[in-house]
Amino acid sequence: MIGHPTFEELEAAALGDKARPEVVAHAGQCAECAREMAWLRAEAQLVRRRPQPALRPEIWLAIEGRVHAPIPISRARRFRPVLAAAAAVAAAAALAVVVRPPRPVTVRGQGDAAVSDDEAAQADPKTRRALDRAAGDYRSALGVLEQEYATARTRLDSRTQKRWDESFARARSLIDASAQARNDPEERVKLLDGSAVMVRSLRQAIEDSEEVAR
Amino acid sequence: MAETGQRFASLIDVPVTPADRTPVPPGHGEVPPERDLLDRARRGEPEAFRVIFDRHAPSVRRFLGDLLRDDTAADEATQETFVRAHTRMRTLREDERLGGWLLGIARMVSMEQLRRWRRDPLPLSEEEPREPDRAPSPEAALLSGEADRLLDGALRLLSSERRAALLMRIDHGLPYEQIAEAMGWNLQKVKNEIHRARLQLRERLSGYVEGGAS
Numbered sequence: 001m002i003g004h005p006t007f008e009e010l011e012a013a014a015l016g017d018k019a020r021p022e023v024v025a026h027a028g029q030c031a032e033c034a035r036e037m038a039w040l041r042a043e044a045q046l047v048r049r050r051p052q053p054a055l056r057p058e059i060w061l062a063i064e065g066r067v068h069a070p071i072p073i074s075r076a077r078r079f080r081p082v083l084a085a086a087a088a089v090a091a092a093a094a095l096a097v098v099v100r101p102p103r104p105v106t107v108r109g110q111g112d113a114a115v116s117d118d119e120a121a122q123a124d125p126k127t128r129r130a131l132d133r134a135a136g137d138y139r140s141a142l143g144v145l146e147q148e149y150a151t152a153r154t155r156l157d158s159r160t161q162k163r164w165d166e167s168f169a170r171a172r173s174l175i176d177a178s179a180q181a182r183n184d185p186e187e188r189v190k191l192l193d194g195s196a197v198m199v200r201s202l203r204q205a206i207e208d209s210e211e212v213a214r
Numbered sequence: 215m216a217e218t219g220q221r222f223a224s225l226i227d228v229p230v231t232p233a234d235r236t237p238v239p240p241g242h243g244e245v246p247p248e249r250d251l252l253d254r255a256r257r258g259e260p261e262a263f264r265v266i267f268d269r270h271a272p273s274v275r276r277f278l279g280d281l282l283r284d285d286t287a288a289d290e291a292t293q294e295t296f297v298r299a300h301t302r303m304r305t306l307r308e309d310e311r312l313g314g315w316l317l318g319i320a321r322m323v324s325m326e327q328l329r330r331w332r333r334d335p336l337p338l339s340e341e342e343p344r345e346p347d348r349a350p351s352p353e354a355a356l357l358s359g360e361a362d363r364l365l366d367g368a369l370r371l372l373s374s375e376r377r378a379a380l381l382m383r384i385d386h387g388l389p390y391e392q393i394a395e396a397m398g399w400n401l402q403k404v405k406n407e408i409h410r411a412r413l414q415l416r417e418r419l420s421g422y423v424e425g426g427a428s
Contacts, residue, residue: 017387052276053275053285059275197293201290
């Protein structure tokens with residue numbers, strides 16, 4: 001090969017796209033190009049080896065609810081203050097969990113759990129109150145949405161009814177599960193986050209339906 | 215110093231595979247070709263849209279997590295991306311690739327969210343980029359995961375637009391032409407922005423690696 005390969009040729013070789021043999025051969029003999037390729041490869045490897053975030057099942061349920069269920073409902077906007085308040089409380093509670101000061105860790109005998117973090121979490125009444133309030137607000141918001149849904153349900157086909165029923169059941173079960181996880185604030189926040197996704201998507205579906213109905 | 219990049223690359227023994235080459239989950243039988251899937255989804259077959267979701271949602275969620283840096287917001291933006299994709303499925307041109315098209319929608323959704331946050335910022339929602347701890351050598355840094363934290367800090371410093379373009383290229387493996395379509399930029403601007411992003415990234419990483427190696 002005469003002269004250095006172009007940057008794009010080096011990049012393709014480094015990323016394994018379409019490596020021309022002469023580019024690879026050149027990089028084997030040219031320190032400058034070898035270094036460039038090594039950097040390109042290292043950057044890509046560092047970026048790509050980061051963990052893949054979890055995909056919550058609620059996301060698909062919410063999408064399904066929104067794309068298949070246009071319901072003409074006109075009073076959706078009155079939920080907004082309730083939902084906004086619930087979101088704010090949940091965010092504050094989440095923050096309280098995240099920023100609460102580290103507590104002493106108890107190391108027990110071998111028969112017990114080695115580290116008791118639950119007790120530390122349990123001992124934070126402020127966080128618990130905030131999470132209780134968030135759960136209550138989400139429950140209220142869901143109740144309002146369910147009332148609206150009850151009047152619209154008869155107009156829906158059975159398949160859509162089933163989807164919406166499942167979405168409401170899922171949202172409610174997440175809120176219930178968060179109430180049961182009283183001694184685990186991180187888990188409660190996670191469950192409330194899941195219910196928030198569901199509640200917001202149900203509200204969004206209603207708003208989408210409003211657009212359709214206009 | 216000229217060999218630093220080579221050592222850097224050789225230390226990370228993972229294949230360079232874009233993040234969006236996600237296997238289709240079990241239960242969906244044979245992998246249908248993308249064009250066939252699209253045609254079926256356009257005809258309103260819910261199962262086809264579900265397969266598209268299963269195939270592309272992990273990379274869309276990952277991309278949105280990188281742009282928004284907030285799990286709940288990224289979940290909701292993933293939902294919104296696929297709802298919009300469902301609505302606009304008919305606008306996808308024959309020669310357009312679905313992966314790039316979806317990331318383009320995701321980028322728009324993330325920009326809307328970032329604008330909302332700028333108008334109504336969340337308290338303490340943005341972490342400051344973490345400064346790296348100095349490790350004794352690049353080998354130790356890479357093995358200890360310090361490089362991952364450094365990379366995370368470096369990505370945070372990029373503007374959201376530049377970060378989006380860079381990640382489309384090196385994390386999701388999109389060709390420059392598709393990035394240009396997704397970003398709404400001309401080809402030259404895509405190349406310039408990715409080049410600048412790489413320089414910024416490299417400056418942070420090389421300072422660390424070479425500093426640690428000395």
